Amino acid sequence: MSASYVFRRLTVFVVIVWAAASINFVILRLAPGDPVAGILVRIEQQGGSVVGSDEIIRSYRATFGLDEPFVVQYAKFVANFARFDFGPSLSNYPTPVNAIIGAALPWTIGLLTVSTMIAFGLGTFLGALLAWRGTPAILRTTLPLLMLVAAVPYYLLAILLLAVFAFGLHLFPAAGTAPIGGLGATGLTRVGEILRSSFLPAVSLILGGLGGWMLGMRGLMVGVLGSDYLMLAEAKGLSTRRILFRYAIRNAILPQITVLALALGSIVSGAVLVEVIFSYPGLGSTLYQAIQNNDYTLIQGITFLLVVAVGVAILILDLAYPLLDPRIRYDQG
Numbered sequence: 466m467s468a469s470y471v472f473r474r475l476t477v478f479v480v481i482v483w484a485a486a487s488i489n490f491v492i493l494r495l496a497p498g499d500p501v502a503g504i505l506v507r508i509e510q511q512g513g514s515v516v517g518s519d520e521i522i523r524s525y526r527a528t529f530g531l532d533e534p535f536v537v538q539y540a541k542f543v544a545n546f547a548r549f550d551f552g553p554s555l556s557n558y559p560t561p562v563n564a565i566i567g568a569a570l571p572w573t574i575g576l577l578t579v580s581t582m583i584a585f586g587l588g589t590f591l592g593a594l595l596a597w598r599g600t601p602a603i604l605r606t607t608l609p610l611l612m613l614v615a616a617v618p619y620y621l622l623a624i625l626l627l628a629v630f631a632f633g634l635h636l637f638p639a640a641g642t643a644p645i646g647g648l649g650a651t652g653l654t655r656v657g658e659i660l661r662s663s664f665l666p667a668v669s670l671i672l673g674g675l676g677g678w679m680l681g682m683r684g685l686m687v688g689v690l691g692s693d694y695l696m697l698a699e700a701k702g703l704s705t706r707r708i709l710f711r712y713a714i715r716n717a718i719l720p721q722i723t724v725l726a727l728a729l730g731s732i733v734s735g736a737v738l739v740e741v742i743f744s745y746p747g748l749g750s751t752l753y754q755a756i757q758n759n760d761y762t763l764i765q766g767i768t769f770l771l772v773v774a775v776g777v778a779i780l781i782l783d784l785a786y787p788l789l790d791p792r793i794r795y796d797q798g
Contacts, residue, residue: 471784478780483543485772486765490542493761494535529555529762542765551766556758562766565751570770573747576663577736578729580670585725587671588678593714595679596686599705608679615676620738623669627742630665638662640744666743670736681724685717692716726782727775 526532529552530541545552551562594600595608614622631639638661689695690713698708740749748767755763 489768552762554763556760569748569751580667584671584674588675589682592679592682595683612676619673623739623742626665666739689717726778
């Protein structure tokens with residue numbers, strides 16, 4: 466792989482991130498309503514009193530630079546985001562956006578990384594078995610039932626799991642990651658509480674994604690069955706298990722890895738509806754609250770982080786393709 470190709474890919478990455486962040490900046494400012502005035506209205510609706518609201522609005526707008534010309538705002542936006550400095554949150558002033566994202570990001574990464582990897586691994590394996598001619602008949606009959614779950618949105622699965630296992634059987638907490646009575650728990654006790662609180666959200670995401678991975682891998686396996694290298698492996702007397710894993714799955718799985726990279730790159734956006742349903746303190750629920758509060762800076766910070774994460778995932782995948790499949794060669798010009 467030539468250095469010029471790597472440089473071109475890095476340039477494209479930077480341009481894409483800049484363009485996506487700029488579009489996000491423009492869209493937020495074209496949206497109707499004043500975010501500062503909206504915050505004061507919500508305070509009054511919740512029973513609070515605001516004295517000198519006009520003066521407060523002017524002060525806040527000056528603090529966040531919302532009273533400056535559009536071009537000046539954009540220039541400051543680009544300069545700050547190049548340093549990953551998202552400024553203070555509008556609705557949680559003076560808390561920095563970085564602090565809010567830093568508190569929510571580990572929860573989302575932990576939940577979505579584990580659930581995505583489990584759904585990918587299990588779905589890919591089961592999808593391969595669906596197409597493999599040596600799969601027992603009982604599995605060929607029962608496995609397609611799991612694919613029907615893919616037609617059910619993951620947030621509906623979350624509501625169903627919540628109703629049955631949290632409100633019905635009381636086996637898992639209904640919301641949050643700090644059950645009543647365990648707020649001061651530490652060590653293994655706290656880890657156990659986190660796992661219990663994360664179990665239902667993770668199961669809803671795994672069940673929601675499992676069918677898609679199975680369906681994709683089944684189609685890819687059908688394309689490699691009957692290939693010359695499989696016939697040669699059978700003629701050499703290799704075991705069925707080795708032919709399945711070393712020859713069939715290995716050659717069919719590359720497009721699945723591409724989708725996995727994109728899925729992992731987008732996990733920082735959070736599973737918004739699942740996190741909201743379970744009151745899970747991740748980036749998804751944080752983004753939902755930011756949209757409700759019209760919090761420009763927090764929305765910009767989270768969406769910018771999402772754009773960078775997806776861009777990095779695509780860049781790494783593009784550069785790693787020759788290592789995953791020796792048949793792929795990039796130009797040397």
